[in-house]
Amino acid sequence: MAELVGLENVSKAYGPTAQMLAVDGVTLTLHRQEVAALIGDSGSGKSTLLNMIGLLDRPTGGEVRLEGRATQDMTKVRRAQLRNSFVGFVFQYHYLLPEFSVLENVLMPARIGARPQDSARRRALELLALLNLESLADKNADQLSGGEKQRAAIGRALINEPPLVLADEPTGNLDSANSDDVYRLFRSINEQMGMTFLVVTHNRAVSAQMDRVLEIADGRLIRDDLAA
Numbered sequence: 001m002a003e004l005v006g007l008e009n010v011s012k013a014y015g016p017t018a019q020m021l022a023v024d025g026v027t028l029t030l031h032r033q034e035v036a037a038l039i040g041d042s043g044s045g046k047s048t049l050l051n052m053i054g055l056l057d058r059p060t061g062g063e064v065r066l067e068g069r070a071t072q073d074m075t076k077v078r079r080a081q082l083r084n085s086f087v088g089f090v091f092q093y094h095y096l097l098p099e100f101s102v103l104e105n106v107l108m109p110a111r112i113g114a115r116p117q118d119s120a121r122r123r124a125l126e127l128l129a130l131l132n133l134e135s136l137a138d139k140n141a142d143q144l145s146g147g148e149k150q151r152a153a154i155g156r157a158l159i160n161e162p163p164l165v166l167a168d169e170p171t172g173n174l175d176s177a178n179s180d181d182v183y184r185l186f187r188s189i190n191e192q193m194g195m196t197f198l199v200v201t202h203n204r205a206v207s208a209q210m211d212r213v214l215e216i217a218d219g220r221l222i223r224d225d226l227a228a
């Protein structure tokens, strides 16, 4: 399978003398169209790793490659552009803008990326249909239920058709029916659009259903189902 993301010995040090390694020498490849789970105890480094892959944060050592391009020497502006086009984020909290409609929230990354408005709007409406939010397009985001908000946040993550979706405990605030919905949607989006997913979850029943399970402990990769 073709590489989408390549990590070479990636580390993140914190502390006044950089003595604390939140991520400690992780080397791994994420392939195109793969759905991978990232599991590990609280504080093991999952969010730190995700944020470095998604260019929200810079490693203190090693290299993050996106589609074969090294990212560490890119300017801040270039990294922001690449993040906008390459990565869709879904967080535990939806971060929708409450005073905007569902449709406007979904369209926000397309506006930021200065994409043609007609086609973005068309795609947003298609996504809302896929996410079963069609009838709520013009409602304000703060009028949705928790599950609906999280589905709208997924639409916003997908609007720029990024090859990579990073989800950090995306169902942490949802009940089990709404959680099941989210994972079903990830799978069907993966099948229909071919995006790669890396999903942080604490739920082993969920991770077991993914193509690949990565486990991290004390910043180190200790398990990789795909590794030979």
Ligand SMILES: Nc1ncnc2c1ncn2[C@@H]1O[C@H](COP(=O)(O)OP(=O)(O)OP(=O)(O)O)[C@@H](O)[C@H]1O
Pocket: 014, 015, 022, 040, 041, 042, 043, 044, 045, 046, 047, 048, 049
């Ligand atoms: N900005 C920061 N400054 C200092 N230490 C940090 C910072 N961010 C994270 N850490 C530390 O790095 C380690 C990894 O944190 P991280 O948030 O990646 O864990 P996690 O696996 O996502 O945990 P959780 O499951 O609780 O979300 C923790 O020990 C944390 O305290």
Ligand SMILES: [Mg+2]
Pocket: 046, 047, 048, 168
């Ligand atoms: Mg975390």
